[in-house]
Amino acid sequence: MSISKEAKHDFDAAPWAGKTKRYDIVKEGSIAVAFVAILAIVLSLLMGSPDETPLTFKGWAVSNADNFYATAVQELAGTSGTATYGGPYNKASDGLNVGPFWLQKWAGVTHPIDTVNEFVIAPLSTQVMSTEIASALATWKAASDSQKQAWATAYDDAITKVEGKLSAVPAGAYGPVPALAKGLTDMAKGGALDAALLSQGGFFQTDNTKQILFFGDGSYLDDAGTTANLQGGTWGMMNETGRYPGQAWLWLYSFWYQIPPFNNEESKPIGANADAYIMYIMGALSLGLILIPIIPGVKSLPMRIPIHRGIWRQYYQANGINRRKK
Amino acid sequence: MSEMWTAKLRNKWQKNLPIEKLLPDDQPAYVASWIYVFGVLTLSALAMIIASGIVLAFEGPAWYHVSDVGLFTNSMHFWSVQMFFVFMVIHLWGKYWMAAWRGNRFRTWATGAIAFVASIATAFTGYLVQTNFDSQWISFEAKDGFNSMGIGAFFNVTNLGQMLLLHVAFLPLILGVITVIHVLMVRRRGVVPPIDAEPSLSEAKR
Numbered sequence: 001m002s003i004s005k006e007a008k009h010d011f012d013a014a015p016w017a018g019k020t021k022r023y024d025i026v027k028e029g030s031i032a033v034a035f036v037a038i039l040a041i042v043l044s045l046l047m048g049s050p051d052e053t054p055l056t057f058k059g060w061a062v063s064n065a066d067n068f069y070a071t072a073v074q075e076l077a078g079t080s081g082t083a084t085y086g087g088p089y090n091k092a093s094d095g096l097n098v099g100p101f102w103l104q105k106w107a108g109v110t111h112p113i114d115t116v117n118e119f120v121i122a123p124l125s126t127q128v129m130s131t132e133i134a135s136a137l138a139t140w141k142a143a144s145d146s147q148k149q150a151w152a153t154a155y156d157d158a159i160t161k162v163e164g165k166l167s168a169v170p171a172g173a174y175g176p177v178p179a180l181a182k183g184l185t186d187m188a189k190g191g192a193l194d195a196a197l198l199s200q201g202g203f204f205q206t207d208n209t210k211q212i213l214f215f216g217d218g219s220y221l222d223d224a225g226t227t228a229n230l231q232g233g234t235w236g237m238m239n240e241t242g243r244y245p246g247q248a249w250l251w252l253y254s255f256w257y258q259i260p261p262f263n264n265e266e267s268k269p270i271g272a273n274a275d276a277y278i279m280y281i282m283g284a285l286s287l288g289l290i291l292i293p294i295i296p297g298v299k300s301l302p303m304r305i306p307i308h309r310g311i312w313r314q315y316y317q318a319n320g321i322n323r324r325k326k
Numbered sequence: 327m328s329e330m331w332t333a334k335l336r337n338k339w340q341k342n343l344p345i346e347k348l349l350p351d352d353q354p355a356y357v358a359s360w361i362y363v364f365g366v367l368t369l370s371a372l373a374m375i376i377a378s379g380i381v382l383a384f385e386g387p388a389w390y391h392v393s394d395v396g397l398f399t400n401s402m403h404f405w406s407v408q409m410f411f412v413f414m415v416i417h418l419w420g421k422y423w424m425a426a427w428r429g430n431r432f433r434t435w436a437t438g439a440i441a442f443v444a445s446i447a448t449a450f451t452g453y454l455v456q457t458n459f460d461s462q463w464i465s466f467e468a469k470d471g472f473n474s475m476g477i478g479a480f481f482n483v484t485n486l487g488q489m490l491l492l493h494v495a496f497l498p499l500i501l502g503v504i505t506v507i508h509v510l511m512v513r514r515r516g517v518v519p520p521i522d523a524e525p526s527l528s529e530a531k532r
Contacts, residue, residue, distance in 0.1 A: 206487025
């Protein structure tokens with residue numbers, strides 16, 4: 001029997017007038033809640049939940065003092081990841097773009113971060129310090145901006161040249177920069193930097209942006225992410241620490257980072273702006289999910305691939321209904 | 327009387343969603359597959375998430391690090407989220423293969439899909455407020471995507487206070503409202519008839 005599209009639509013939309021059966025919606029809901037509750041309790045008792053201790057600046061400075069020290073110098077020289085990031089932290093770069101859309105740049109600097117003062121000078125200034133560090137701080141504060149930049153850049157370049165091996169850095173015109181970096185490293189080793197970065201001289205504070213960004217400028221956080229198999233290039237976005245399932249629902253988002261050109265930062269323009277391109281793609285796909293009922297082809301697949309024959313098997317068998325030709 | 331907004335709203339509600347539809351005691355005979363269970367299981371997992379989340383909210387985000395009861399409650403929250411997504415994705419695929427948007431059910435599908443996207447956002451902020459290594463890592467990595475779109479200018483994933491408030495107040499409210507609308511639409515329109523169903527057979531009453 002063939003019926004018109006309109007008649008089929010009216011039939012699908014109308015209240016069901018065929019056979020019905022008893023249905024206790026409240027009972028079904030209660031059983032479902034009980035089932036899920038029992039399952040959650042059992043899983044919680046058997047498995048617990050992930051709780052890897054957070055990293056600290058103390059841990060970083062103690063376990064890899066040279067890397068922390070070199071990162072502190074980068075913050076002073078303005079060459080760290082944060083110092084060169086762009087919006088929303090500073091204007092050091094235009095940020096990422098997709099074609100003519102420079103959304104990162106257009107959104108502006110809404111969380112300004114001055115790595116020199118907020119990551120190094122201000123935290124150091126909160127400490128009771130040795131004569132050497134106090135003198136270095138006074139020298140730094142009294143110097144002109146160009147002089148500060150020259151000292152820090154010279155020292156940063158020298159460290160980069162010897163690939164971070166501090167003992168191999170030749171003598172040079174570094175001014176108070178080595179003393180400041182040493183002072184911050186000692187402060188971090190003592191455990192005082194975490195709180196100083198967070199509070200920035202205040203009392204109430206709930207914004208961890210400065211701590212997180214400083215962490216990311218060195219190798220400590222990155223190494224920990226690699227060890228925990230959390231790197232984006234290895235599906236890390238949907239992984240979790242330990243033996244726990246992660247955000248598996250981000251598989252499609254994570255997928256794009258595994259394939260070219262998105263996984264190659266050198267590839268321009270897409271690989272170099274992968275974060276932005278992937279956000280656009282996922283935005284479009286999310287919109288597509290919502291609009292599936294009106295997307296040609298995608299909306300017809302359920303009629304063409306007869307998975308529904310399994311779902312409604314009893315109905316089809318009871319009524320002797322065969323597939324209609326599409 | 328009929329000019330009153332209140333009366334109009336009541337009349338419209340009673341016409342579209344009478345109590346018999348909201349709390350039915352029968353359903354079409356073709357509803358006979360395990361796939362139908364996953365909608366109510368998703369709602370049940372959401373209920374567990376909200377219940378365990380309320381307990382966690384009372385004690386604060388760092389409680390579970392130092393308390394066995396806190397760790398158990400956090401685990402309930404964690405596993406309920408995992409189940410919620412498993413059930414929801416199965417429910418979503420099931421509804422896709424049933425072409426469940428047929429018969430004026432587009433908005434039912436759309437609210438469900440929006441709820442799925444809103445759930446991802448809500449869960450994501452949850453991962454940011456665990457106050458553990460995971461939160462440090464995820465916030466550092468995730469900031470680049472949001473910043474690249476200019477979203478990071480006002481949605482700062484490294485701001486614990488902001489993420490915590492969004493996770494426990496704003497996003498659950500949005501997700502809750504969308505879910506309620508979705509469920510009411512399901513009740514109003516009823517369960518979609520089978521593809522290939524024969525209209526002539528629907529005259530036969532039980």
